[in-house]
Amino acid sequence: MITTQTVLALVYIALSVVVYIALRRILNYLRSKGRISKNALSILILLMKLLALALVSFLIYQTVILAFPGLASALVGLMATAGFAGIIIGLAAQSSLSHVISGIILVMSKTIRVGDLIEYEKNMALIEDISLTHTILRLRDGRRIAVPNSTILSIAITNYNLIDEKVATEVDVGISYESSIELAVKAMLEAANEHPLVLENPPPQVLITGFGESSIDLKLYAWIDDPWLKPIVESDLRHEILRKFREYGVEIPYPRRVIIYQNMQQIANSVDGDGDKDVCKVQSEVKHSDTVQK
Numbered sequence: 001m002i003t004t005q006t007v008l009a010l011v012y013i014a015l016s017v018v019v020y021i022a023l024r025r026i027l028n029y030l031r032s033k034g035r036i037s038k039n040a041l042s043i044l045i046l047l048m049k050l051l052a053l054a055l056v057s058f059l060i061y062q063t064v065i066l067a068f069p070g071l072a073s074a075l076v077g078l079m080a081t082a083g084f085a086g087i088i089i090g091l092a093a094q095s096s097l098s099h100v101i102s103g104i105i106l107v108m109s110k111t112i113r114v115g116d117l118i119e120y121e122k123n124m125a126l127i128e129d130i131s132l133t134h135t136i137l138r139l140r141d142g143r144r145i146a147v148p149n150s151t152i153l154s155i156a157i158t159n160y161n162l163i164d165e166k167v168a169t170e171v172d173v174g175i176s177y178e179s180s181i182e183l184a185v186k187a188m189l190e191a192a193n194e195h196p197l198v199l200e201n202p203p204p205q206v207l208i209t210g211f212g213e214s215s216i217d218l219k220l221y222a223w224i225d226d227p228w229l230k231p232i233v234e235s236d237l238r239h240e241i242l243r244k245f246r247e248y249g250v251e252i253p254y255p256r257r258v259i260i261y262q263n264m265q266q267i268a269n270s271v272d273g274d275g276d277k278d279v280c281k282v283q284s285e286v287k288h289s290d291t292v293q294k
Helices: 004-032 038-067 071-080 081-091 094-110 151-153 181-194 226-250 264-270 275-287
Strands: 117-120 124-132 134-139 144-148 167-175 206-210 218-222 259-260 291-293
Touching: 004 124, 081 264, 094 151, 117 218, 124 226, 144 151, 181 206, 181 218, 181 226, 218 226
Parallel strands: 259 291
Antiparallel strands: 117 124, 124 134, 134 144, 167 218, 206 218
């Protein structure tokens, strides 16, 4: 015969399932409609998860108490005599508690929100969820990674949605010293201005960043309004810059070496018995050089 306690236990279990399903559907609805701000959505998601955890835990506790009435007193007595075990459990849960507290701080401080685009360990990632202990990130290649909230809170992360979604694409290129800097700059600016995703304001610009052993180093800055497309736009710009360099006759140089040497006979006459060895050494260096200046 089914007792009243059994019926109540089944009712509590059913309520737990209903509460969980209802909260999940509400969260999915809010995400799909986008009727609230990202920060409010992040806070609401975290609060609803805390509420769901507390409510489901309470319902499960009531179910156990109803199904096993004598279990409550037994558990109290057991915990009273297991102080050492409680300390061990507390130490083991310290890390998890740290993740939960970090998650609350992240949401309340508005540093990251659900839907934000961030740069994590040199990878562009979209924040899909902030759970009680972990933040779920989706990378460009579709992979999803779970990062502990305490890790997110303790490292430097670039958030492209905090103030302005505009981001500068950067393309580095070197040209030979014989090439025209004016033509190189013109080609790079044309490549940027002709790209459909590059913004007119702020305008693209090219800077001379250094003088290398074989090249003059240039850097192109071109602004776009979608950080997620940054690597794609940079690839497009490199392709177009290379095409325009060939059109304008601008050379991207190979590494070069310049070796200055004297007449071999003079070297042989100016040294002692080791002259032959030094001459062979100089000849070997000349043979392996790319450019020789006489």
